[in-house]
Amino acid sequence: MNAILTLCHFCEAHGPRSLFCTFTTDNDEHITEPSKASVQCTGCASLGPETVLKSTDDDGTIYCSRESVPSADVTSFLRQAAIRSITCEVNWSKDGGIVYFSEAQGHVLSFTFQLCDTRARGLKRWFSILVLMKDKMLLLNITPMLSEHMKNIAAELQKLAVAVFDEEQKICSQRALRLRTGRNDFGQSRSLVQLTGNKEIFKLLHSHFSWILKAGACVFSENLYTSQDLLKKISPIIPILESNSSVIESKAKYIPMRVLESMLSNNVFRVMLFCTLTGVNIQMQTNFRDPEEILISFRSLLPEFDSSAKHKKPNTDPCIISEIEHGNFISKWMQTLPVNCPTLMKKIEIAIKNEHFNEAVLRQHVLSLVLQWQGIAQAVKSTMKSSDNKTDSVKLKQILGVAQYDETLLKYWMDAFCK
Numbered sequence: 001m002n003a004i005l006t007l008c009h010f011c012e013a014h015g016p017r018s019l020f021c022t023f024t025t026d027n028d029e030h031i032t033e034p035s036k037a038s039v040q041c042t043g044c045a046s047l048g049p050e051t052v053l054k055s056t057d058d059d060g061t062i063y064c065s066r067e068s069v070p071s072a073d074v075t076s077f078l079r080q081a082a083i084r085s086i087t088c089e090v091n092w093s094k095d096g097g098i099v100y101f102s103e104a105q106g107h108v109l110s111f112t113f114q115l116c117d118t119r120a121r122g123l124k125r126w127f128s129i130l131v132l133m134k135d136k137m138l139l140l141n142i143t144p145m146l147s148e149h150m151k152n153i154a155a156e157l158q159k160l161a162v163a164v165f166d167e168e169q170k171i172c173s174q175r176a177l178r179l180r181t182g183r184n185d186f187g188q189s190r191s192l193v194q195l196t197g198n199k200e201i202f203k204l205l206h207s208h209f210s211w212i213l214k215a216g217a218c219v220f221s222e223n224l225y226t227s228q229d230l231l232k233k234i235s236p237i238i239p240i241l242e243s244n245s246s247v248i249e250s251k252a253k254y255i256p257m258r259v260l261e262s263m264l265s266n267n268v269f270r271v272m273l274f275c276t277l278t279g280v281n282i283q284m285q286t287n288f289r290d291p292e293e294i295l296i297s298f299r300s301l302l303p304e305f306d307s308s309a310k311h312k313k314p315n316t317d318p319c320i321i322s323e324i325e326h327g328n329f330i331s332k333w334m335q336t337l338p339v340n341c342p343t344l345m346k347k348i349e350i351a352i353k354n355e356h357f358n359e360a361v362l363r364q365h366v367l368s369l370v371l372q373w374q375g376i377a378q379a380v381k382s383t384m385k386s387s388d389n390k391t392d393s394v395k396l397k398q399i400l401g402v403a404q405y406d407e408t409l410l411k412y413w414m415d416a417f418c419k
Contacts, residue, residue: 001142001216003133004069005209008082010126011043011189016082018075018130019192020046020202022065022209031064043189046202053206063210065202077105078132085110085128097147099139107136109146113154115195116165118174123165125189129153131212142216149215153208160196254297256359257352257366264294264329268321270341270349271331272298275319277345279412280333286323301348301366303374303417340405344373376400377413 007020025031031052046067047053053065068075084100085108097111109131114124129150133139168174192201261269275282276298284291317334324330351357351365379400383393402410 001213003131003213003216005212006078006130006132007205008085008128008130009043010086011041012121013041013188014044016086017044018068018078018082020065020067020205021069022063022206022213023069024213025062025064041188042191045191053203055210057214063213065206065209081108081130081132085112085130086126097150099143101136106132106134107139108132109139109143111147111150111154113158115158115161117190117195118165118168119190123174142219145219146212146216149212157196160198164195164197254300255293257362260297261352268329268331270337271319271333272321273345273348274337274341276301277342278408279416281318282321283318284321301370303370338405342406342409343403344369344409374413374417376402377410378418380410381414381418
């Protein structure tokens with residue numbers, strides 16, 4: 001993960017400062033080059049300017065921890081981030097994470113916490129763990145994971161600091177001493193090693209920070225796409241729909257919808273479109289044209305279409321389409337089209353009349369409408385299965401825009417095409 005993890009603290013003499021940084025690199029100079037930050041007291045020191053902790057992953061990634069990062073610009077920004085994280089960008093609960101952004105320098109996730117210190121003002125010292133990253137969306141996506149592990153690290157440091165604090169209080173109660181003497185000269189801030197009583201504390205932090213960087217890279221990956229790559233993702237050569245949810249096989253031959261409407265007449269076309277979408281069985285009697293070709297063209301508007309599949313049909317009277325003289329077609333159906341047809345049928349008819357859609361665009365637009373209603377049917381059926389409360393599915397239908405005249409289509413699709 002391309003990010004920098006930093007431990008910051010509030011120094012009584014020098015204010016908020018960065019103590020310890022961990023980052024990934026493939027440059028050996030970052031391992032040998034000394035830290036550029038000038039350490040001014042024991043509280044602001046961690047590894048020392050010449051010490052670098054290094055871990056190498058199996059894939060060759062180098063995790064490097066040091067007192068400061070090699071870049072002067074990044075060091076300056078970390079100082080500003082340390083000031084913000086400990087002074088103004090603080091969670092209401094005092095201990096907690098918060099995210100703030102800077103398009104120019106980078107985006108920061110900050111987790112602020114306190115450690116007990118018998119020599120500190122108020123017997124506590126402010127610390128924060130920062131994650132600096134350039135990718136805003138990646139940072140927002142992994143913030144829950146990062147916050148959880150940052151909280152665990154803070155809790156581990158607090159546990160160690162409490163143990164040291166309790167031992168020192170047994171020797172001499174600083175609270176009672178300050179009340180009795182009025183002493184307010186606290187001296188230099190103590191190092192994290194002294195606060196926790198663990199000489200290997202920075203090696204422990206290096207392992208924690210390195211693991212977070214590796215885990216973040218495993219959870220979400222960053223990819224760089226060229227303009228051509230993006231165009232291929234937006235408009236791929238093959239249909240965007242998955243193979244198991246596509247509405248027609250790529251090798252199947254179908255008649256364009258505008259040609260079907262012209263060939264059948266608008267009235268017959270609308271009847272066949274309604275019957276296809278609502279599951280009414282259609283029987284064709286033709287003299288000069290293969291009826292299967294016409295039926296396949298209409299069935300291609302159904303989810304998970306397969307020419308050999310036998311979809312579940314409602315118990316309704318069949319619709320018979322007959323070809324008479326001069327290539328004209330008539331429909332024989334005991335029922336009539338409703339005044340309000342299903343929403344999907346209306347949208348398909350509107351798309352056919354749209355002169356700005358050529359046949360290829362029209363086809364893809366209709367496929368997207370079909371996939372949308374397949375998703376609606378699946379969502380409603382899943383809700384009905386998982387909830388005993390019928391009002392839940394009613395509310396969902398209202399949210400998804402399902403009207404009363406869509407119920408026939410919806411029921412057929414839920415029974416035939418939804419798991």
